[in-house]
Amino acid sequence: MSRARRRTPTARLTAPVAAAALLAGGVGTLALTGASAQAAPAAAAADVDVQDDLNGDGHADLVTGAPGATVSGKAKAGYVAVTYGSPSGLSAANKKLVSRSTSGVPGSATADQRFGSTFAKGDLDGDGYGDLVIAGGTAGSVILWGSPSGLTGGTNIAGYGAAPQAGDFDGDGTTDLALFSKQNVGGDDPVGAPATLWKGPISRAGTPAATQNILDKSEWWGYEADDASCVTNGGCEDGPDSITGPVVSGQVGDVNGDGKDDIVQWNYTGDGTWGNRLLYGGSSGFTTERAPGETAGGDQPGTGVGDVNGDGFDDVVVGADDWSEQVRVAYGSASGLADTKSFDQSLPGFYGAQEEGDRVGSAVSVADVTGDGFADIALGIAGEDFGGLTDAGSFALVPGSASGVTGTGTQVFNQNTEGVPGVAETDDAFGAATALVDVDGNGHRDLAVASTAENAAAGAVWLLRGNTNGLTTTSAFAFGPGTLSAPTTNALFGSDLR
Secondary structure (H helix, E strand, C coil): CCCCCCCCCCCCCCCCCCCCCCCHHHCCCCCCCCCCCCCCCHHHCCCCHHHCCCCCCCCCCEEEEEEECCEEEEEECEEEEEEECEEECCCCCCCCECCCCCCCCCCCHHHHHHHCCCCCEECCCCCCCCEEEEECCHEEEEEECCCCCCCCEEEEEEECCCCCCCECCCCCCCCCCEECCCCCCCCCCCCCEEEEEEEEEEHHHHHEEEEECCCCCCCCEEEECCCCCHHHHHCCCCCCCCCEEEEEEEEECCCCCCCCCEEEEEEEECCCEEEEEEECCCCCCCEEEEEEEECCCCCCCCCCEEECCCCCCCEEEEECCEEEEEEECCCCCCCCCCCCEEEECCCCCCCCCCCCCCCEEEEEEECCCCCCCCEEEEEECCCEEECEEEECEEEECCCCCCCCCCCCEEHHHHHHHHCCCCCCCCCCCCCEEEEEEEECCCCCCCEEEEECHHHCCEEEEEEEEECCCEEEEEEEECCCCCCCCCCCCCCCEECCCC
């Protein structure tokens, strides 16, 4: 089954990691390997997903969120950094910084806006260049448009400023945009949150081909309203023009293999709890069911979507949560989520014994690194202790296979691994966020992994190249906001990666 239009699922850090003391050996303004300023023609590169390629040169581009940064004197106004791919990887010089203070971007930087907490990539106008939708809280979201010179312009989307998701949700061959509103979190019962689907193509004036309710009926987690006037007018608390509970993140894939993209969302479920739900795409709207993952006020587990066993159905991978210290893989099927398998670090071929608080799967990304036709699972392990260091963090690449997850060939890395820049430190929480994107265009996904606690919460991102054997530390490098001449103090650089 083709995966050409599939976006790269990633995981993000929801709650800011406590600021770590700036220690010797931390990643600051490390020099990056120089990349050619001349982009290679797309025809010479591998088949990079269009949504990941913002300038159409055949190389995926990496987007990094820094929602804690001070911009124009406004604390926690936030920004995103785009580093463009090339045959030799990423370069600090080939970048674009985007905030509400950037020329052409609608609105203005405001305190606590946390611009760039979440974002989505997708070719919204169908011109062959990936576009970027950046969530901006209660002020709404902004679309930056792809072009041969990279991202340009800025189109405002009022009112929908949380966890946008791009995909072909109705199966008509164009990219749609699912939009969700920023809501306050709290209370025993989750309330309705405005949401809408913009059907593609979407013009650069911000006009969709059509709009559609997110749901085809008011049905959420056992609650169903069949009153015709309620459904028609959207007057129910949980009516079709809203969803139940605030949404903070999401991942896109095709779980039931029907050619219509689906969304796995992390949302507030009431009584202080959070959980995942799965929205199945359809020509008349979404339907829903539960998905693995639940917490009671603890750390959000990572979630990723991809075809781990190569059967043509995307699978949902969720990290350890409050109720389970194990990673769960819920395999897709024609009828949706089916068999669920669990594993932890005691899996044969993995790192070793599982320990409480490891947070295996603090971040999850699922895509084919080796090129064998099976999606591999990148797992952040932000709570990993080693060498007398507490919560220093690590990450693993667990291969997919026709048998699913077996553990054979698993690779584990941390900042003390030979070839990885920097030095491991207590409370780094290395592995807080991950992304799998083919920045050098060689047909193998490369892994970006973040520590938002690095350098007193400035944050930093590492990149390891992919090849037929998995990941390699050859040419690995790290960069932080200082490397990009971007705002640094408490930036939480790397909170989201795409």
